[in-house]
Structures are given as C-alpha cells and as structure tokens.
Amino acid sequence: xxxxxxxxxxxxxxxxxxxxxxxxxxxxxxxxxxxxxxxxxxxxxxxxxxxxxxxxxxxxxxxxxxxxxxxxxxxxxxxxxxxxxxxxxxxxxxxxxxxxxxxxxxxxxxxxxxxxxxxxxxxxxxx
Amino acid sequence: xxxxxxxxxxxxxxxxxxxxxxxxxxxxxxxxxxxxxxxxxxxxxxxxxxxxxxxxxxxxxxxxxxxxxxxxxxxxxxxxxxxxxxxxxxxxxxxxxxxxxxxxxxxxxxxxxxxxxxxxxxxxxxx
Numbered sequence: 001x002x003x004x005x006x007x008x009x010x011x012x013x014x015x016x017x018x019x020x021x022x023x024x025x026x027x028x029x030x031x032x033x034x035x036x037x038x039x040x041x042x043x044x045x046x047x048x049x050x051x052x053x054x055x056x057x058x059x060x061x062x063x064x065x066x067x068x069x070x071x072x073x074x075x076x077x078x079x080x081x082x083x084x085x086x087x088x089x090x091x092x093x094x095x096x097x098x099x100x101x102x103x104x105x106x107x108x109x110x111x112x113x114x115x116x117x118x119x120x121x122x123x124x125x126x127x
Numbered sequence: 128x129x130x131x132x133x134x135x136x137x138x139x140x141x142x143x144x145x146x147x148x149x150x151x152x153x154x155x156x157x158x159x160x161x162x163x164x165x166x167x168x169x170x171x172x173x174x175x176x177x178x179x180x181x182x183x184x185x186x187x188x189x190x191x192x193x194x195x196x197x198x199x200x201x202x203x204x205x206x207x208x209x210x211x212x213x214x215x216x217x218x219x220x221x222x223x224x225x226x227x228x229x230x231x232x233x234x235x236x237x238x239x240x241x242x243x244x245x246x247x248x249x250x251x252x253x254x
Contacts, residue, residue, distance in 0.1 A: 004199070039217055041243035043251040050250045057247070068221060070204045072131070072197040077204030079221055079234075090166055092219035092236055094195060094206055109219055111238040116168035120184070123177045124170040 007097045008071035011078055014095065014103060019064045023052060031104035038108050051106075060084040064091075074098070134224045135198035138205055141222065141230060146191045150179060158231035165235050178233075187211040191218075201225070 001009075010029050017025035027048065036045040036054070045051050061084065068079040078093040089110065096105035116124070128136070137156050144152035154175065163172040163181070172178050188211065195206040205220040216237065223232035243251070 008199070038243075040238050040240050042240075042254045043243050043247075044254060045251050054247060054250045057250075059246070068202065068204075070197045070199040070202050070221075072135070072199055075195065075197050077195075077197045077206070077219075077221075079204070090236065092204075092238070094197075094204075109217065109236065109238040111167050111219070111236040112241070113167050113169075114239070116165075116170050119186070120170075120181060123181045123184075124172050127169045127171060 003073050004071050006101050007074055007076050007095075008069055010097055010101060010103060011069050011071055011076040011095055012066065014106075015064050015066050015069075015078060015080065018055060021056075023056065026055070027052060029103055031098050031100070031102040034102075034104050034106065036106045036108070038110070040110060130200050131198050133228050134201055134203050134222075135196060137224055137228060137230060138196050138198055138203040138222055139193065141233075142191050142193050142196075142205060142207065145182060148183075150183065153182070154179060156230055158225050158227070158229035161229075161231050161233065163233045163235070165237070167237060 013025065013029050030048045030051065032048050034048050034051055036051045045054055063083045065081040066078055067081050070077045074097040076095040078095065080091040080093060082089045082091050092109040094107040095103055098104045140152065140156050157175045157178065159175050161175050161178055163178045172181055190210045192208040193205055194208050197204045201224040203222040207218040207220060209216045209218050219236040221234040222230055225231045
C-alpha cells in the first residue's frame with residue numbers, strides 16, 4: 001500500500017470510528033501530539049487525550065457520513081454530511097498524517113447557511 | 128503525467144487564473160457544462176459562460192492564495208486564503224475533473240467566524 005492509499009484508509013477510519021463512538025479505534029489513528037484546530041472560532045486542542053475527551057463530551061446525537069475523501073500523499077480532505085437530530089450541515093476537514101501513518105493535524109470548518117447577496121440573480125438558480 | 132498529477136495541475140491553474148483575472152486561462156480549464164454550487168446559499172450556476180461572468184462581475188479587490196491543494200484521481204480539494212481589502216477569510220473548494228481533464232464541477236464553502244459554544248473551555252486554547 002502506498003502513502004496515499006494509507007492516508008485514504010486512515011481518513012476513512014477517522015470518520016467511521018467517530019461515527020461509531022469507537023474510542024479505541026479512533027485512538028489508534030491519532031498521533032499522541034495531534035493538534036486539532038477550528039479556525040472559525042480560533043480554538044485549538046493539543047494532544048490525543050484532550051481531543052478524545054472533546055469528542056466524547058461533544059453534545060447531541062451527531063452522525064457523520066463522508067461525502068468525499070480526497071487523499072494525496074500524507075494530506076487528506078474530507079467533505080462530511082453531518083446530522084444532529086433533524087439538522088443537517090456540511091463540514092470540511094483537512095487532515096495531515098505523520099510519517100508513521102497517524103493523524104497529527106485536523107482542521108475543521110463548519111460552514112453555516114446564509115442569504116446570498118443581491119446582484120447575481122441573473123446568473124444563479126436556487127435550490 | 129498520471130490522472131492525479133493532471134488534476135493537481137488543473138486545480139492550481141484554476142486558482143492562479145482566477146487570482147490573475149486571466150479569463151482565457153480560466154476558460155481553458157473549465158468544461159463547457161461546468162456546474163458551480165454554493166451549498167450555504169443554495170445557489171447554482173450552470174455552464175462555463177455564466178460561471179465566467181459570475182467571476183468577472185464578482186465585486187471587491189479579492190485575492191486568492193492556495194493554502195493546500197489535495198488531488199486524488201479526478202477529485203481535488205482546495206483550501207484557500209481569501210483576502211478582500213483588509214478582510215481575510217478561508218474557503219474550501221471541491222473540484223471534479225472530467226475524463227478530458229477539464230473542471231466540470233466546483234463546490235465552494237465560505238465558512239464565517241463565530242463565537243464558540245460554552246462548555247469546552249477546559250480542553251481548548253484560543254488564538
């Protein structure tokens with residue numbers, strides 16, 4: 001298995017272990033010094049144990065389905081369909097994998113819905 | 128050049144031609160039936176000529192720098208640093224490339240800043 005294939009597998013395992021609240025499986029794909037960042041809130045979590053705790057404590061009955069997994073060497077991007085009860089949101093996740101094949105950096109974006117600005121109605125359709 | 132290398136090149140060319148307002152170069156990497164979507168506003172633009180017009184008309188002195196380009200077969204993900212005058216925002220862009228090596232689908236996310244919810248201060252640092 002080449003580096004990209006290994007990264008793709010680790011990225012899929014990351015989402016699947018989160019979805020199943022399988023903390024030992026999640027632990028197995030995280031580097032001990034993993035850094036998790038959410039640039040929208042300027043929040044950062046350092047280290048595997050804190051990051052695990054963050055996920056264990058995360059409120060709501062959340063569910064994650066990968067819409068797209070893009071892997072390239074030791075980088076991956078995940079486009080997720082996230083559901084919390086009747087709410088749906090997309091997420092964009094950027095992963096970096098160490099030489100040892102463990103995730104050492106996770107950057108999450110949680111884009112919210114908003115109203116489009118005026119002036120481009122002649123070019124767009126809405127759904 | 129394999130498919131992934133071609134996709135990586137097309138993705139880089141897409142951003143660079145936008146940054147330089149080089150409309151002929153942008154045209155050369157877009158399929159005629161390209162579909163552009165912004166899920167946050169539920170807006171869709173169909174076709175190369177409308178999508179070009181959208182970019183030509185887009186207001187503001189915007190500038191795009193790729194922070195990360197992740198290519199995998201005929202899929203790519205772009206993490207962009209976007210600046211409009213003194214404002215900075217990140218964007219997440221998902222590309223699909225046709226068999227002919229032209230971009231036929233672009234999905235843009237524009238995540239905005241927000242205040243973090245209470246309850247995780249014991250795990251996070253802010254920046």
